[in-house]
Amino acid sequence: MNENQNGEFVRAEKQKAILVGLNVEDKDNFMTIEDSMRELQDLAETAGATVVHIVIQNRQRVDSAYYIGKGKAEEIRILCEELDAELVIFNDELSGAQLRNLEEVVEAAVIDRTALILDIFAQRAQSKEGKLQVELAQLQYRLPRLIGLGKSLSRTGGGIGTRGPGEQKLDIDRRHVLNRIRDIQSQIKDIKKNRETQRTKRKKSEIPTIALVGYTNSGKSTLMNQIMEMCSFQQEEKKVYVEDMLFATLDTAHRKIVFPNKEEAILIDTVGFVSKLPHTLIEAFKATLEEVQYADLLLHVVDATNQNHEMQIKVTQQVLKELNAESKPTIVVFNKIDRLDASDDIALPRGEMIAYVSALKKMGMEHLISKMEKVLFQDMRRAVLCIPYQRGDIVSYLCEKTNVQRKEYQADGVLIETKLRTADYQKYLNYIVDKTENQSSTF
Ligand SMILES: Nc1nc2c(ncn2[C@@H]2O[C@H](COP(=O)(O)OP(=O)(O)OP(=O)(O)O)[C@@H](O)[C@H]2O)c(=O)[nH]1
Ligand SMILES: [Mg+2]
Secondary structure (H helix, E strand, C coil): CEECCCCCEECCCCEEEEEEEEEECCCCCCCCHHHHHHHHHHHHHHCCEEEEEEEEEEECCCECCCECCHHHHHHHHHHHHHHCCCEEEECCCCCHHHHHHHHHHHCCEEEEHHHHHHHHHHHHCCCHHHHHHHHHHHHHHHHHHHHHHHHHHHHHCCCCCCCCHHHCCCCCCHHHHHHHHHHHHHHHHHHHHHHHHHHHHHHHCCCCEEEEEEECCCCHHHHHHHHHHHCCCCCCCCCCCCCCCCCCCCCCEEEEEECCCCCEEEEEECCCECCCCCHHHHHHCHHHHHHHHHCCEEEEEEECCCCCHHHHHHHHHHHHHHCCCCCCCEEEEEECHHHCCCCHHHHCCCCCCEEECECCCCECHHHHHHHHHHHHCCCCEEEEEEECCCCHHHHHHHHHHCCCCEEEEECCEEEEEEEECHHHHHHCHHHEEECCCCCECCC
16 A cells, blocks of 8 residues: 555555355344345445455354454454455444454454445545535444544555545544534535425425435436436436446436426436445435435336345335335336346236336336326326416416417417316316316326
């Protein structure tokens, strides 16, 4: 590792890491230990490590001092020497005491799954808001572990698990950490206020919002771009970032779309979820994730080709529950069907609120969009209106904002047949000439 001119540590080569997982019998786990370790490996590689070995120990319960057995910890020290590994990553969150004890035995830097995920987030955060939220999560994770972490932080400098957003050196002085937490919390409060104002504005204009949620790498951003391409009135709407890596998206992006029925909506891309998503992270990202809470419709994007997609659905549902968004109208979108074999899709569920697409290859998109329309605008009513000629403003509004099916110039005004949202229906009630067909209908 070298220090550059700004006093930052720059890692010249990848850190070699050993992964350690515990297979505890009575744990309420969605995943097998093997799958969980595979995911940990993906996370470690995303953070820039090279995984040289994976250790799994079967135990009745977690050891309070060492997490694994002390004997196993000693074996890991030997493995580290043999394989030249400088980092050991544990598959669960460790206490400060466990971190300290393990470092003493294995004589290498020790981090846990939480620190690893936080590290990836710290590297990915782009916006001021994203950076603040990650730093808050990191500080809150570290606060009860400062003593345990002291050694690893001072030794590994810029290594995985020790990097903050913006590569600043981490403070391990308790008083400074506490002050910084308070400072960030007050800044996040301002961000929240700002978002609230924006939400209130949107609410006033009655534009519904749709949030894309789901496991990391399931294709949320790709789907968002595709929907934008199909439902955009300006072709130049800025695309969101897509990448084949975990946590490509950390900042929520809002884009306006227009449905074929001319109704508008705001589409929101969000950060992906992962199993054992650190609670501090969910807490810190509440300002961002609140968008999910206030959305009118969720698109829960699932990578149908992932053999663990059922577990990924459960994890996503659990996080949604934590965000009080589990009972929102949700369309489950099975994505990447271009990569499914004919035999694969037999097991996949069907239903009103389920869609199958390939966001990349533009398959099933019209179907999904019409489902979205149906859910969002199901309160729309057919109406025939006669608008007097002096109210050209209403005629323009209806022609621009609603899906006009008939327009005739008559002696007493312009006759317009269209579909109206309840609010508009009430507003223009005086002009409605045909009140017989008032039942709800959809396009
Ligand atoms: N084959 C195939 N690949 C897809 C499809 N949709 C997305 N991908 C790929 O999946 C990878 C992840 O896509 P993203 O859109 O970045 O996924 P995401 O859910 O936004 O990921 P995070 O932001 O990291 O949570 C990219 O390499 C995409 O090209 C699809 O329909 N078919
Ligand atoms: Mg994304």
